[in-house]
Structures are given as structure tokens and as C-alpha cells.
Amino acid sequence: MSSKAEKIVRSDAEWRAALSPEQHRVLREKGTERPFTGALTENHETGNYHCAGCGALLFLSGAKFDSGCGWPSFMLPAESEAVEEHEDRSFGMRRIEVTCARCGGHLGHVFPDGPPPTGLRYCINSAALTFTRQKA
Numbered sequence: 062m063s064s065k066a067e068k069i070v071r072s073d074a075e076w077r078a079a080l081s082p083e084q085h086r087v088l089r090e091k092g093t094e095r096p097f098t099g100a101l102t103e104n105h106e107t108g109n110y111h112c113a114g115c116g117a118l119l120f121l122s123g124a125k126f127d128s129g130c131g132w133p134s135f136m137l138p139a140e141s142e143a144v145e146e147h148e149d150r151s152f153g154m155r156r157i158e159v160t161c162a163r164c165g166g167h168l169g170h171v172f173p174d175g176p177p178p179t180g181l182r183y184c185i186n187s188a189a190l191t192f193t194r195q196k197a
């Protein structure tokens with residue numbers, strides 16, 4: 062898909078019109094949904110997880126695992142170029158923020174406590190994702 066490399070830039074008014082209040086709070090204001098409240102945390106279906114802001118493919122169900130942390134957790138992104146990682150020193154912590162490479166939307170954080178083989182846990186807000194079930 063050639064549009065993968067193209068950045069999507071919208072005004073805040075455009076984002077507010079396109080997103081639900083919760084999606085906007087997470088994606089555009091770096092909010093975090095309360096643990097165990099997201100619609101996709103316990104989703105075990107086979108399919109693809111896309112950015113709720115721009116539709117970019119971000120994660121595959123094969124990389125999802127039950128971390129017990131209360132948010133959808135993945136061992137790796139669908140493609141390394143799909144997400145960007147940034148140091149985040151907010152709230153007195155040093156964390157690595159994960160954003161959508163295409164639209165810049167805040168997705169969550171990545172932690173070094175995931176299972177093999179990557180050892181990573183991409184801890185992602187359900188509100189930042191839409192799920193598309195794989196067609197049989």
C-alpha cells in the first residue's frame with residue numbers, strides 16, 4: 062500500500078469530528094483507558110488490528126498474548142515501520158511511548174517484559190485500535 066509512507070496530518074477539529082471522545086482522548090491527547098475496560102483486551106479472534114485514527118495496519122492477532130495487565134498486549138508490531146517509539150518521561154517514569162507512524166496517534170507504551178522471542182510487550186489501548194476479523 063503506497064499510502065503507508067504518507068503521513069496523515071489533520072487539525073484537532075478534524076480529529077474530533079472523526080473520532081469518538083474516548084478515541085480522541087487516547088490517540089490525540091495521549092490518554093490511557095482504565096485497565097480491563099477496553100473492548101479488545103480479551104479479544105482472541107484471528108484478524109488484524111488497525112489504527113482507529115487512520116486505519117493503518119498495526120498489529121496481527123498472532124502476536125497478541127494474555128499479559129494480564131489489562132490492555133491488549135502484543136509481542137511485536139505487524140511491521141516495524143508501522144509504529145514509532147519515543148522516550149516518555151511523563152508521570153515521573155521513563156517509558157517508551159508507541160505511536161502510529163502514519164498519523165502520529167498515541168497507541169500506548171512498549172515494555173521489556175514480554176514473552177520470547179521478542180521479550181517485548183506492546184501495551185496498547187483498545188480505544189486506539191479497530192479489529193478486523195480474518196475472513197475464512
Ligand code: FE
Pocket residue numbers: 112113114115116117161162163164165166
Ligand atoms: Fe494512525
